[in-house]
Amino acid sequence: xxxxxxxxxxxxxxxxxxxxxxxxxxxxxxxxxxxxxxxxxxxxxxxxxxxxxxxxxxxxxxxxxxxxxxxxxxxxxxxxxxxxxxxxxxxxxxxxxxxxxxxxxxxxxxxxxxxxxxxxxxxxxxxxxxxxxxxxxxxxxxxxxxxxxxxxxxxxxxxxxxxxxxxxxxxxxxxxxxxxxxxxxxxxxxxxxxxxxxxxxxxxxxxxxxxxxxxxxxxxxxxxxxxxxxxxxxxxxxxxxxxxxxxxxxxxxxxxxxxxxxxxxxxxxxxxxxxxx
Numbered sequence: 001x002x003x004x005x006x007x008x009x010x011x012x013x014x015x016x017x018x019x020x021x022x023x024x025x026x027x028x029x030x031x032x033x034x035x036x037x038x039x040x041x042x043x044x045x046x047x048x049x050x051x052x053x054x055x056x057x058x059x060x061x062x063x064x065x066x067x068x069x070x071x072x073x074x075x076x077x078x079x080x081x082x083x084x085x086x087x088x089x090x091x092x093x094x095x096x097x098x099x100x101x102x103x104x105x106x107x108x109x110x111x112x113x114x115x116x117x118x119x120x121x122x123x124x125x126x127x128x129x130x131x132x133x134x135x136x137x138x139x140x141x142x143x144x145x146x147x148x149x150x151x152x153x154x155x156x157x158x159x160x161x162x163x164x165x166x167x168x169x170x171x172x173x174x175x176x177x178x179x180x181x182x183x184x185x186x187x188x189x190x191x192x193x194x195x196x197x198x199x200x201x202x203x204x205x206x207x208x209x210x211x212x213x214x215x216x217x218x219x220x221x222x223x224x225x226x227x228x229x230x231x232x233x234x235x236x237x238x239x240x241x242x243x244x245x246x247x248x249x250x251x252x253x254x255x256x257x258x259x260x261x262x263x264x265x266x267x268x269x270x271x272x273x274x275x276x277x
Contacts, residue, residue, distance in 0.1 A: 031055025033100035045249035077104025094122035112148035211239035214246035
């Protein structure tokens with residue numbers, strides 16, 4: 001568990017927030033698109049008995065006061081919500097449309113039945129994609145009985161917005177040729193499915209206490225940062241601490257890789273919580 005202090009970017013100066021407005025982050029899943037263990041695989045990491053080597057599809061839960069904010073809603077969403085005993089959600093931020101980040105959409109139904117429309121946030125491209133794939137949820141016409149409904153919020157990469165008292169700064173990264181949205185909240189930032197990030201977006205990542213960054217494996221990959229690339233980016237951005245996520249079995253065993261990392265860099269694992277005082 002890491003203790004970190006959170007500040008609010010008010011556009012003019014950085015203002016210390018009261019303690020009860022700080023955030024807690026829980027890693028709902030830290031695996032790649034297939035999860036770990038991979039179905040049918042005899043890879044040693046897939047056979048590991050260490051719970052830190054067992055990874056659901058990547059997602060986080062961000063909490064402050066009585067707010068529950070989920071980032072991405074993958075195919076393991078139901079299992080993650082049950083494991084963490086989550087009774088309500090105030091919104092879902094989407095990074096992009098790939099299935100490992102969105103295929104759990106139908107499992108928002110229990111929350112909808114209890115609390116009404118679920119606010120969802122994503123780029124126009126992502127919302128357009130969901131409107132086709134999940135038309136029975138996103139359409140207001142001829143609603144299927146029992147289908148959940150959502151409140152749609154379009155996120156623009158260069159426009160900050162407010163959510164439940166927090167200033168949210170979108171950060172656009174590239175997943176090969178696909179733009180992916182990261183989110184900075186106070187001095188915490190979540191970036192997944194990263195391959196490259198331009199200098200303008202890097203400016204949004206100054207003075208971070210905690211950065212969560214995707215890192216697939218040790219070997220190079222066309223769509224994702226490998227370990228060497230991720231460590232190079234971390235050195236440039238200089239967060240106080242960084243947690244690596246979206247991890248493949250090809251990264252290696254959690255304990256072995258962890259022992260080789262710089263002092264401020266950690267492999268995240270499922271159910272890990274990073275919280276303030």
